[in-house]
Ligand SMILES: NC(=O)C1=CN([C@@H]2O[C@H](COP(=O)(O)OP(=O)(O)OC[C@H]3O[C@@H](n4cnc5c(N)ncnc54)[C@H](O)[C@@H]3O)[C@@H](O)[C@H]2O)C=CC1
């Protein structure tokens with residue numbers, strides 16, 4: 001396919017490499033001309049993926065109009081809170097028949113909308129032209145060519161298969177799914193849970209604590225997903241359990257790293273600095289995921305705790321005490 005990756009951060013760059021390795025004609029859009037120049041001449045993105053050699057065929061431009069011209073697949077690789085603004089700026093230049101593929105894992109704070117909903121609202125593209133990619137995909141590992149799998153979700157299965165074919169390489173294995181809601185909720189919620197795992201790790205807690213947070217994090221993610229119409233099997237898959245385990249376990253995760261710094265005693269600004277200017281989506285999405293849960297009457301205690309920690313000044317010690325002090329209950333309750 002003729003593809004463009006709109007955004008040259010760590011995941012956008014890794015995805016552009018996968019698409020180029022898979023034999024597609026790929027161009028990247030970088031906000032800063034000097035980064036586009038570095039990618040074109042040095043075949044490296046030193047700011048986000050230092051030490052990774054990019055394919056010679058991969059070229060970057062800093063004009064959105066030039067980037068989008070004639071592209072069949074438009075990959076949106078910007079943070080979830082800026083996607084609406086970015087899309088508005090690209091709107092006049094989006095090829096009308098293109099598939100728009102979202103990489104962002106978050107829920108918009110201002111509207112409570114998932115990324116596919118934001119794309120539909122801004123572009124007025126039909127559901128069969130809107131897809132999402134989500135799975136256990138730490139950018140650096142994928143860029144190194146380590147084996148990994150992902151999910152391409154689109155309401156139209158044939159369109160999902162087109163995107164799947166474009167992404168399939170010897171090291172990156174895409175699966176299709178028509179459950180867009182499940183994939184998006186899995187991706188957004190796991191960033192919040194990974195932040196909580198980071199806090200536990202920063203406090204010096206071991207594997208029992210982490211396994212408990214991951215498992216109870218999955219339980220609350222399933223409750224929210226099902227309330228929003230997701231298929232529970234999606235959340236048992238790569239975009240649910242898979243991504244949750246990878247992000248909660250890896251020191252490469254920006255969300256986990258952010259939480260770990262808080263657990264070690266850093267304040268919010270110091271924790272932000274530890275992510276090297278890259279986005280830790282859970283910090284903002286804990287607010288919108290919590291709001292979605294409240295709207296749908298879903299209990300999400302870990303998400304609530306992360307929200308209180310990041311936005312209401314709760315201490316990590318009080319966070320732990322409050323979570324463990326909740327009333328006891330059966331393991332399985334609610335709608336599932
Ligand atoms: N890095 C990873 O391992 C993975 C990230 N993701 C998701 O992909 C999305 C993008 O993540 P990354 O590429 O890792 O982020 P990043 O922070 O590394 O890069 C973000 C990119 O968006 C660009 N951008 C354009 N407009 C922007 C604006 N108004 N504000 C901020 N940045 C703007 C930045 O210049 C930068 O190139 C996020 O939603 C993230 O959760 C998903 C899977 C893996």
Ligand SMILES: O=C(CO)COP(=O)(O)O
Nearest residue numbers: 135136137138253254255
């Ligand atoms: O989404 C990711 C892995 O699948 C990346 O997680 P972080 O944004 O926490 O680095």
